[in-house]
Amino acid sequence: xxPDKPLTxxxxxxxxxxxxxxxxxxxxxxxxxxxxxxxxxxxxELPLLVALPETVAQIQSVLKCCHQLGVPVVARGxxxxxxxxxxxxxxxxxxxxxxxxxxxxxxxxxxxxxxxPGVTNLAISEAAAAxxxxxxxxxxxxxxxxxGGNVAENSGGVHCLKYGLTVHNLxxxxxxxVEGERTTLGGGGLDSPGYDLMALVxxxxxxLGIVTEVTVKLLPCPEVARIVMAGFDSVRAAGDxxxxxxxxxxxxxxxxxxxxxxxQAAEDxxxxxxPKEAQALLLCELxxxxxxxxxxxxxxxxxxxxxxxxSLRVSSxxxxxxxxxxxxxxxxxxxxxxxxxxxxxxxxxxRSQVSHVLEEISKLSAKYQLRCANVFHxxxxxxxxxxxxxxxxxxxxxxxxxxxxxxxELSVAVGGCITGEHGVGLEKLNQMPSQFSEAxxxxxxDIKHAFDPALTLNPGKGIPILKRCQEYRALPRxxxxx
Amino acid sequence: MTDAxxxxxxxxxxxxxxxxxxxxxxxxxxxxxxxxTCSVERTLDIxxxxxISHYQPQELVISARAGTPISELESAxxxxxxxxxxxxxxxxxxxxxxGTLAGNLSGPGRPWLGSIRDSVLGVQLINGSGQILExxxxxxxxxxxxxxxxxxxxxxxxxxxxxxxxxxVLPLPEASVTLARDxxxxxxxxxxxxxxxxxxxxxxxxxxxxxxYLRLAGxxxxxxxxxxxxxxxxxxxxxxxxxxxxxxxxxxxxxxxxRLATTPTAPCSDQADQCIDWGGSQRWLRTxxxxxxxxxxxxxxxxxxxxxxxxxxxxxxxxxxxxxxxxAFDPAGILNPGRLYSWM
Numbered sequence: 001x002x003p004d005k006p007l008t009x010x011x012x013x014x015x016x017x018x019x020x021x022x023x024x025x026x027x028x029x030x031x032x033x034x035x036x037x038x039x040x041x042x043x044x045e046l047p048l049l050v051a052l053p054e055t056v057a058q059i060q061s062v063l064k065c066c067h068q069l070g071v072p073v074v075a076r077g078x079x080x081x082x083x084x085x086x087x088x089x090x091x092x093x094x095x096x097x098x099x100x101x102x103x104x105x106x107x108x109x110x111x112x113x114x115x116x117p118g119v120t121n122l123a124i125s126e127a128a129a130a131x132x133x134x135x136x137x138x139x140x141x142x143x144x145x146x147x148g149g150n151v152a153e154n155s156g157g158v159h160c161l162k163y164g165l166t167v168h169n170l171x172x173x174x175x176x177x178v179e180g181e182r183t184t185l186g187g188g189g190l191d192s193p194g195y196d197l198m199a200l201v202x203x204x205x206x207x208l209g210i211v212t213e214v215t216v217k218l219l220p221c222p223e224v225a226r227i228v229m230a231g232f233d234s235v236r237a238a239g240d241x242x243x244x245x246x247x248x249x250x251x252x253x254x255x256x257x258x259x260x261x262x263x264q265a266a267e268d269x270x271x272x273x274x275p276k277e278a279q280a281l282l283l284c285e286l287x288x289x290x291x292x293x294x295x296x297x298x299x300x301x302x303x304x305x306x307x308x309x310x311s312l313r314v315s316s317x318x319x320x321x322x323x324x325x326x327x328x329x330x331x332x333x334x335x336x337x338x339x340x341x342x343x344x345x346x347x348x349x350x351r352s353q354v355s356h357v358l359e360e361i362s363k364l365s366a367k368y369q370l371r372c373a374n375v376f377h378x379x380x381x382x383x384x385x386x387x388x389x390x391x392x393x394x395x396x397x398x399x400x401x402x403x404x405x406x407x408x409e410l411s412v413a414v415g416g417c418i419t420g421e422h423g424v425g426l427e428k429l430n431q432m433p434s435q436f437s438e439a440x441x442x443x444x445x446d447i448k449h450a451f452d453p454a455l456t457l458n459p460g461k462g463i464p465i466l467k468r469c470q471e472y473r474a475l476p477r478x479x480x481x482x
Numbered sequence: 483m484t485d486a487x488x489x490x491x492x493x494x495x496x497x498x499x500x501x502x503x504x505x506x507x508x509x510x511x512x513x514x515x516x517x518x519t520c521s522v523e524r525t526l527d528i529x530x531x532x533x534i535s536h537y538q539p540q541e542l543v544i545s546a547r548a549g550t551p552i553s554e555l556e557s558a559x560x561x562x563x564x565x566x567x568x569x570x571x572x573x574x575x576x577x578x579x580x581g582t583l584a585g586n587l588s589g590p591g592r593p594w595l596g597s598i599r600d601s602v603l604g605v606q607l608i609n610g611s612g613q614i615l616e617x618x619x620x621x622x623x624x625x626x627x628x629x630x631x632x633x634x635x636x637x638x639x640x641x642x643x644x645x646x647x648x649x650x651v652l653p654l655p656e657a658s659v660t661l662a663r664d665x666x667x668x669x670x671x672x673x674x675x676x677x678x679x680x681x682x683x684x685x686x687x688x689x690x691x692x693x694x695y696l697r698l699a700g701x702x703x704x705x706x707x708x709x710x711x712x713x714x715x716x717x718x719x720x721x722x723x724x725x726x727x728x729x730x731x732x733x734x735x736x737x738x739x740x741r742l743a744t745t746p747t748a749p750c751s752d753q754a755d756q757c758i759d760w761g762g763s764q765r766w767l768r769t770x771x772x773x774x775x776x777x778x779x780x781x782x783x784x785x786x787x788x789x790x791x792x793x794x795x796x797x798x799x800x801x802x803x804x805x806x807x808x809x810a811f812d813p814a815g816i817l818n819p820g821r822l823y824s825w826m
Contacts, residue, residue: 168600184800188777193779246653289681289683348622350538350621382623415620435626446810
């Protein structure tokens, strides 16, 4: 325990009380509970204080105060992250940005929206809809997740193959440095004068700065979107069909795969009309002009039939399309009904490896005696195995964590990576060395130092702390599991 | 090739050891473009470190060593009905993929198809300490660690010697049509923003020499139908190649060429000699504008005094961050010093 801790806490309290209105500062532990974890409930910690500023000026003052006292700062948007990236630091301030939730401007002619960091992903598209525009990236948590968090994690969703990740859909980011200094990354055009710091900050998990304003690109809403849904008797046949769609020169708006367990769970939950006997399901969304969609629906239908689809359905209107998506988008809660807890992994693999990887996951499932359902952004190779376990049983929890780690290492072994869109956070720190050499990890560390020399922004997350940095105390590994 | 890579790394180590900076280059096509003149005598030529190292059309991923000419990549992709989405300049077949990443150069489809910054999935590079490092990978999504690959785009080789690049590629469009009409530049800008707001397969919008050109590309049915609705003269697509390779007569004079990166709705310059590309987001000018629109960035792309600063001024906070970042990759300052800014 840091001997200076009570002193620091008192100084911090005095400092933050002078900056923030009383209802923007949460001091007691019971009221802090909702902030103890993000969407990954396995890892929990209480901060010294929770600060919920209402203005950029307040954020700036909070950062300056924390910087002066050497107090860690962990930023949080809506807390929907899945890697414990927003888990508080026990000796730091949790900086919640959800009160800054104004859409500052929608410019339909330039097709941009200027946003405060706490604006939810879905709210952007809702505000843009009046102009026939929308915001591309749509993580499954889009109803709740914030654009600031999306920038921090470089969030994806089911439409990335065609419309890109968060990093492809940003124009400008206002950021505060750890010292509380303001700067603007990117701009109104597409090129920046110096290094592309906006790209570097996107996906940096709150380790390099605090995002206070985001300008995103908006896209014209497609005239038509339809889904071709097909069941297959094997994962291999479905995987081959995915490759054939790409080989035919078609880039679907979304291309999702689910395995048998995921299909059954989703169907029981959402009654979307999925073929429950299928071993694999493909959902292929095609969008564009009416003529283009007709042309591509025919082509994809033919491809799926040629690859032995056991059932086939094409959405006839937007209501049916929404229903077919509902099954997929509710896959996580659907699994939640089958099991007390589930643990969602996020490896990305070359598409051609999907059959092999799912077979290996099936073997691991037997080895660890834990069921695992798989949903897969097949278009871009991003796999989400959902390992089911009961956290009331410490042995099951330990097995689930080892199972997950094996899947990530398998993803790297077949030429992929440990995280496609959820981030490293605290959760995947131990797998970073399986993807990166020590020299590469040192390079990451040097980047971190360039932005945050005292290592107080979200310390202990994202990149493992190597030997030469161990004078800085790592996060105590004492997370309460419940 | 492992030996060749080790030799490149050894050259960097040696340069660091005797504190002698290196001018890193590939095809040498951008020596007088984009950045300042790099007055460094010792060169590191990566143009011989070339060749496609990995290509799986069904994965939409291609990997090539940095010295690989763009034209070689394009030929290999075309055989499989694919393309580099960012349409980089080929500069008479000499431009390399490494240099293209370093310069972040892209063609007329930028607002719709992205630049190489948007297509790059991973890099292998040698940092200023001579270490061979790999970031990103060959998959579409990868958020492990910082995005060092994208950071190389536009860094002009000052953060590392780019050795290998992994890229996302796209299918060639099934059909493509170019429409042209006579307009003033102001009208052209208004039309560009209007068309770009519609859900149609637009992949190019430029104005030069009194004409607006629009490119439609994608599914044949959509391209044809849109062309009928929008109207205009159907012309061949030569204008796009001329913009991509900068071979259009607008670019012929060797006088100062300024590039303004701006919102597409920013008012038009009153200069007679200008070219508007990227649906209004990129303005090519022969003299710097009297005032720079809010949020825009101005770069002396070629010609003029290249001993002084040629990129837009950074605020003090960002200047500090950029300088520290440079030191994080290249502590001895031996990689293309002064190429981006005099102080870096």
